[in-house]
Amino acid sequence: xxxxxxxxxxxxxxxxxxxxxxxKIDNPYCLRCFKIKNYNELIxxxxxASDFIEKLKEVIKSEKQTTxxxxxxxIYDLNASRIIELEELLSKFKVIIIxxxxxxxxxxxxxxxxxxxxxxxFAKTSLKKCDIILMTTTKKNFxxxxxxKVKKTQTVKYFIGSSNVGKSSIxxxxxxxxxxxxxxxxxxxxxxxxxxIDIKLDSQTKLIDTPGISRQNSIxxxxxxxxxxxxxxxxxxxxxxxxxxxNNSIFYEALCWFDFLSEKEIENSFxxxxxxxxxxxxxxxxxxxxxxxxxxxxxxxxIKNKNISKYEFLFDxxxxxxxxxxxxxxxxxxxxxxxKEFKIVVNIPTDNNKVDVILRRSII
Numbered sequence: 001x002x003x004x005x006x007x008x009x010x011x012x013x014x015x016x017x018x019x020x021x022x023x024k025i026d027n028p029y030c031l032r033c034f035k036i037k038n039y040n041e042l043i044x045x046x047x048x049a050s051d052f053i054e055k056l057k058e059v060i061k062s063e064k065q066t067t068x069x070x071x072x073x074x075i076y077d078l079n080a081s082r083i084i085e086l087e088e089l090l091s092k093f094k095v096i097i098i099x100x101x102x103x104x105x106x107x108x109x110x111x112x113x114x115x116x117x118x119x120x121x122f123a124k125t126s127l128k129k130c131d132i133i134l135m136t137t138t139k140k141n142f143x144x145x146x147x148x149k150v151k152k153t154q155t156v157k158y159f160i161g162s163s164n165v166g167k168s169s170i171x172x173x174x175x176x177x178x179x180x181x182x183x184x185x186x187x188x189x190x191x192x193x194x195x196x197i198d199i200k201l202d203s204q205t206k207l208i209d210t211p212g213i214s215r216q217n218s219i220x221x222x223x224x225x226x227x228x229x230x231x232x233x234x235x236x237x238x239x240x241x242x243x244x245x246x247n248n249s250i251f252y253e254a255l256c257w258f259d260f261l262s263e264k265e266i267e268n269s270f271x272x273x274x275x276x277x278x279x280x281x282x283x284x285x286x287x288x289x290x291x292x293x294x295x296x297x298x299x300x301x302x303i304k305n306k307n308i309s310k311y312e313f314l315f316d317x318x319x320x321x322x323x324x325x326x327x328x329x330x331x332x333x334x335x336x337x338x339x340k341e342f343k344i345v346v347n348i349p350t351d352n353n354k355v356d357v358i359l360r361r362s363i364i
Contacts, residue, residue, distance in 0.1 A: 002025065004020065004022070004028070004029055004030040004033050009030060011025055012025075013025050016031065019032070052210070052211055052213050053085055053089070053213075056086070056089060056160075056210075057089065059158070059196075060089060060090075063093075063156065064155075066094075066153075066155045067093055067094075067155055067156050067157075067158070068094045068095075068096065068153065068155050068157045068158070069093055069094070069095045069096070069157075069160055070095075070098055070150075070157055070158065070159045070160070071086070071087070071090065071095050071096065071097050071098065071127070071130075071160055071161060072098045072135075072159060072160070072161035072165045072166060072167050072170065073098065073099055073100065073161060073162075073165060074100055074101055074164070074165040074166065075099050075100065075101050075104065075105065075114070075134075076101055076104055076237070076332070077215070077327075077330060078118075078121075078327075079327060079358055079360070080217055080218055080327075080329035080330065081161065081162040081165050081215065082162075083161070083162060083213055087125060087127050088126050090126075090127070091126035094130075095130045095131075096130060096131045096132075096133060096149070097118070097130050097131065097132045098133045098135045098146075098170070099118055099132065099133065099134050100135045100136070100137075100165055100166040100170065101135075101136065101165075101166060102134045102135065103136035103139070103236070104237050105236070105237060105364065106237060106239055106364070107236070109364045113363075113364065114134060114363065114364070115132060115134060118132050119132060133146065133149075135170065137166065137169050137170055137172075137173040140177070143173045143174065143177045144177055146170070146174060147177045147178060150174060150201070150205065150207070151178075151201065151205050154204045154205065156206050156208065157207050158207075158208045158210060159171055159207060159208065159209050159210060161212060161213075162212055162213050162214075162215050163211075163212030163213060163214050163215060164215070165212065167209055167210070167212065168209055171199060171207055171209050174207070175199065178201050178202070180201070196209070196210050197209040197210075215329065215330070217329055217355055218329045218330035218355065218356070219255060219256065219328060219329060219330040219331050219348065220330040221330075222255070222348075222349070222350060235275075235276050236276075237274065237275075237276075237332065238272075238273070238274055238276040238278075239272070239273055240272045240274075241270070241271050241272075242269070242270045242272065242282060243267060243269055244260045244267065244268055244269075244270055244282075245260075245265070245266075245267055246260060246261065246262035246264065246265055246266045246267075246342065247259070247260070247261055247262070247285040247286070248260050248282060248283070248285065249283050249284065249285050249288040249291075250270070250280055250281070250282055250334075251280060251281040251282075251283065251288075251291065251292075251295075252274060252278050252279075252280055252328075252331060253278055253279055253280075253281075253295070254295045254296045254298055254349070255331065255349075256328060256331065256346060256347055256348040256355075257292070257346075257347050258334060258344055258345065258346045258347070259285050259288065259343075259344070259345040260285075260342060260344060261285065261342060261343045261344070261345060262340065262341065262343065266342065268336060268337075268338075268339060268342065269336060269337070270334055270335070270336045271335040271336065272332070272334055273332045273333050273334075273335065274331060274332035275332065278331075288347075292347075292349075296349065307349070307350055308348070308349055308350075309348045309349075309350045309354070309355070310345055310346070310347055311345065311348070311357040312343060312344070312345050313326060313343065313345075313359055315338045315342055315344070317341065319338045320339065320340075321337065321338065321339070322337070322338055322361070323335070323336070323338075323361065323362035324337075324338065324359055324360065324361060325360050325362050325363055326346065326357065326358070326359055327357065327358050327359075327360060328346060328355065328356075328357050329355055329356035329358075330355070333363075335364070
């Protein structure tokens with residue numbers, strides 16, 4: 001077998017600096033996957049989004065209309081894990097939208113509310129008539145339900161999506177539920193799968209795991225490999241509630257911070273949802289830059305110039321009594337209800353990379 005069973009790439013023994021290198025051609029893993037699997041050490045190699053899209057176009061030309069595409073999104077980073085160009089390419093096929101990692105949401109969240117939100121999100125898109133499945137690999141009933149759906153039709157099924165949405169974990173869970181040995185490599189890094197991997201569940205059912213398209217607008221791109229643990233969520237989201245006075249700031253370690261600003265003396269509650277490993281800190285707006293300068297060296301960020309990008313959101317009387325989230329791609333979101341006029345400014349140290357910071361109506 002000349003393809004790595006971890007990432008799917010064609011193995012080679014000529015050049016250690018190129019993808020697919022293996023010390024011996026008959027080794028089951030390439031060197032990159034071997035180091036990830038045994039030492040949790042990443043050799044950085046990526047699949048360009050443009051290359052993936054072009055390859056998918058060729059796949060679509062050759063596949064029948066009966067081919068099914070399982071489009072996997074990360075509930076934790078919903079908007080940033082969408083690939084609009086991909087959605088448009090798949091509009092003529094049967095697409096099942098899987099909203100993964102729902103186990104990370106607080107237990108108080110009603111899944112029916114999440115399902116309604118997702119349905120409304122896609123209602124005006126090219127995928128408006130698709131089935132939507134809420135998914136977690138941590139509960140057998142969810143995995144078995146998906147397995148039954150996958151085996152219901154005798155067609156080729158592609159599992160596609162952005163990097164780190166959990167494609168490989170879902171496929172491995174399906175294989176385990178089908179009494180097979182999991183073979184797809186799962187790691188705490190982005191872009192683990194580098195090629196299309198064919199997997200036979202039985203004589204009539206074939207799954208294809210595909211490379212994850214890198215999330216260029218995620219805050220994870222600002223961190224080195226050692227710091228990507230901050231962006232890889234395996235535990236229930238941490239919810240911290242702050243009763244902020246105007247001109248207070250909340251820091252996510254040195255990754256970023258947001259300012260609650262108003263010309264008047266007001267208060268407002270903010271619920272911060274983020275990784276449990278990330279420490280948050282309250283300080284005054286006047287002290288925010290000083291705090292950042294003192295703490296910016298605590299994280300090993302992959303940034304040279306460390307300019308501060310600012311994202312401003314104004315809330316006036318038209319927004320009173322409405323609930324919103326401000327989502328910072330790769331980091332979580334801030335949830336709040338508007339009761340007075342104020343401004344939120346999200347500050348992110350960047351090089352030339354842009355991080356998606358969006359405003360949406362409250363998801364939970």
